[in-house]
Amino acid sequence: MPKTSAATNRAGGKRRRLRSLAWIAALAVGTMLLPGCAPSDGVPTLTWYINPDDGGQADLAAVCTTDAKGAYKIETSLLPKDAAAQREQLARRLAAGDSSLDIMSIDPPFIPELAEPGFLAPVPADVAKRASKNVLDGAKAGATWNEKLVTVPFWANTQILWYRKSVAKAAGLDMTKPVTWDQLMKAAGDEKKFLGVQGAQAESMTVWINALIESAGGHILLNSGAKADEIKLGLTSPAGKEAATIIGNIGKENLGGPGLPTSTENDSMTLFQGDKGSFMVNYPFVWPATNAAVKAGSVKQDVLDDIGWTLYPRVDADKDTAPPLGGINLGVGSHSQNKELAYKAIECITTPKNQATYFVTNGNPPSNSTAYDDPRVGKQFPMAKTIRESLKLAAPRPQTPFYNEISTGLQQRWTPPASVDPTTTPQESQDFILAVLRGDRLL
Amino acid sequence: MSTTSTKESKSVAPTTRQRRRANLSDRAKSERRLGWYLAGPAFIVMLAVTLYPILQAFWDSLFSLRLTAPDDTTFIWFANYITVLSDPIWWRDLGVTLIITVVTVIIELILGFALALVMDKAIKSLRGLLRTAILVPYGIITVVSAYAWFYAFDINSGYINHWFDWIPGISPDLNWFAEFWPSLSVIMASEIWKTTPFISLLLLAGLAQVPSELTEAAQVDGATWWERMRKVIVPNMKAAIMVAVLFRTLDAFRIFDNVFIMTNGAHGTEVLSLLAYRTSISRLEIGLGSAISVLLFVCVLIICFVAIKLFKVDLAGTQGDK
Secondary structure (H helix, E strand, C coil), rough: HHHHHHHHHHHHHHHHHHHHHHHHHHHHHHHHHHHHHHCCCCEEEEEEEEEECCCHHHHHHHHHHHHHCCCEEEEEEEECCCCHHHHHHHHHHHHCCCCCHHHHHHHHEHHHHCCCCCCCCCCCCHHHCCCCHHHHHHHHHHHHEEEECEEEEEEEEEEEEEEHHHHHHHHHHCCCCEEEEEHHHHHHHHCCEEEEECCCCCHHHHHHHHHHHHHHCCCCCCCCCCCCCHCCCCCCCCCHHHHHHHHHHHHHHCCCCCCCCHHHHHHHHHHHHCCEEEEEEEEHHHHHHHHHHHHHCCCCHHHHHHHEEEEECCCCCCCCCCCCCEEEEEECEECCCHHHHHHHHHHHCCCCCHHHHHHHHHCCECCCCCHHHCCCHHHHHHHHHHHHHHHHCEEEECCCCCHHHHHHHHHHHHCCCCCCCCCCCHHHHHHHHHHHHHHCCCC | HHHHHHHHHHHHHHHHHHHHHHHHHHHHHHHHHHHHHHHHHHHHHHHHHCCCCHHHHHHHHCCCEECCCHHHEEECCCCHHHHHHHHHHHHHHHHHHHHHHHHHHHHHHHHHHHHHHHHHHHHHHHHHHHHHHHHHHCCCCCHHHHHHHHHHHCCCCCCCCCCCCCCCCCCCCCCHHHHHHHHHHHHHHHHHHHHHHHHHHHHHHHCCCCCHHHHHHHHHHCHHHHHHHHHHHHCHHHHHHHHHHHHHCCCCCCCCCHHHHHHHCCCCCCCCHHHHHHHHHHCCHHHHHHHHHHHHHHHHHHHHHHHHCCCCCCCHHHHHHC
């Protein structure tokens, strides 16, 4: 009898322990699931996938959430740092029908690839009309596919020519007039300084090649809307050969320094701030970054005072320059459950006032020309006028759903810069990219 | 003749199996059942997470399939395999992968063996500390170690050029990641630094299995340290060495992180895993990328076959089953 009661007790104890374990497990699962439930306040939440910045997009999300007065709230979700990795994540999510992509910060070259298969929700006609007003031409072109605005321009980036006044003076260059690449190369060589250019096998190389070819009057892509196997490239044109000559000479004559084959925008800036700095093509982020470095004590005030700026260099002295165009546009996923609200939020985010705020706080220039009239802009960015002018002249990179193939092919065949030969590289790279597009070659 | 023997073996096999099953005691039967209950779920999960993706990848590899053009998907049989195998990029990347595999495994084996000997012979008070210190690199996440090595050798932020500029060929202007061989050397060095502890741990286990009577007997017979090593220790830990080599070869062949972080395949340093990643994930060419992944899998199978069948690697032997 005592034996039976002990067994019963043991069985009872076991059951109790099991029950407690089940409760703990249920509680843990419940706690994990709770945050995924619908918001208790009933306010629709819009998810904005943002590229990493200095917190400006999160601030704008908060501002617009307040302005919406309960109509919606915006939460941000961070994309990878690298533009190519941002594209990968967005494309995979869009292809899988992810409904959380309410608002997306998209780099312009990748827009055709996402617009062509219908991954982006159409921009309503009234929103398109308002969003195009006073937008700089380059930024508008980057937001358009098949002659329709498929995204809303947010901020527009461009490269300008940064120079050390002392070096330009010593080389006898008049920087109030347009300068050419040949002049810069000669000046840097004579003064035994290095040019700040981006020679790494990365997207920045395509940016450089495109700017050179466009400045020389040519185009990388000759038929924008063509199918993969019908694409025509203009790399073997005289403009393509001129671009190859410039890149090859900078590489062979070691004008970019020993770090050129791996140099990105940040590396160029570090080189430019150093003793060997002379001329550099780079984005406006250089200005707040150098100011911050002076404040932190890593760069001397003399260096900052020695920095000047003007438009991107020309390839031909008598032809306007075509600076690089970058930036971010805002798109809405076609599977979003809140398309209408998303476009309302986008209109709030992209007001000229918010664009100006974003520029002065994060260093990313507005796509709307009236934002440059904001007094805060002129005060913070003395080169704002040059940036606006540059954005008017800027040329977008090839607009095609197959941009990734063209860009990666160029990066592989035009690096390291010292290996670029105008007599062979344009032809070889063109043949290679076309073979990849036909599906005959790996990339 | 061969037909007869096959028939014989066919007729013999079931009866032997039946007899063996009949001979099993109740306890053995219940243990076997318990074994299946315990291992069964894991076995099913393994099938779901390995076999299913392999079959899916093989199926996808028969299509021209681009993630951003789902409407243009077409069945093309083995055309993707022809494209891959006829492309010089595949063979170049295979060559780079093989160089990394062979060089790193050989160096790791030598260094790992030396470290295993040190760990084995270290005095007891130091043994724990020594083992921990040697294992630290293996505990570091590969991506983190790749970044650490990248920044150490980077021409802008690195310190290696400044510390070692007294060595001929190294100067502050040396850009390690601008050319093939310097880039590959850093990639391989980081791989060796990271995974030598793993090999040394496996070899230490092998070293511990060598009966001390044998080495003592050899010593008494007048064998030198080198003779004891060559004729007693190494032959007795052959199974452990081969398992270590097989595991590391398979691991090294699938190298990805170091190359991705340090060069992203620039200047001809691309490896097969990176090619598969770039094709499937960057280009979103699921069909072509799947074909590369399947071929990569076949390469891994070949390595296993060569190791197990030709070099007779005995995976069960180290577990004490034989």
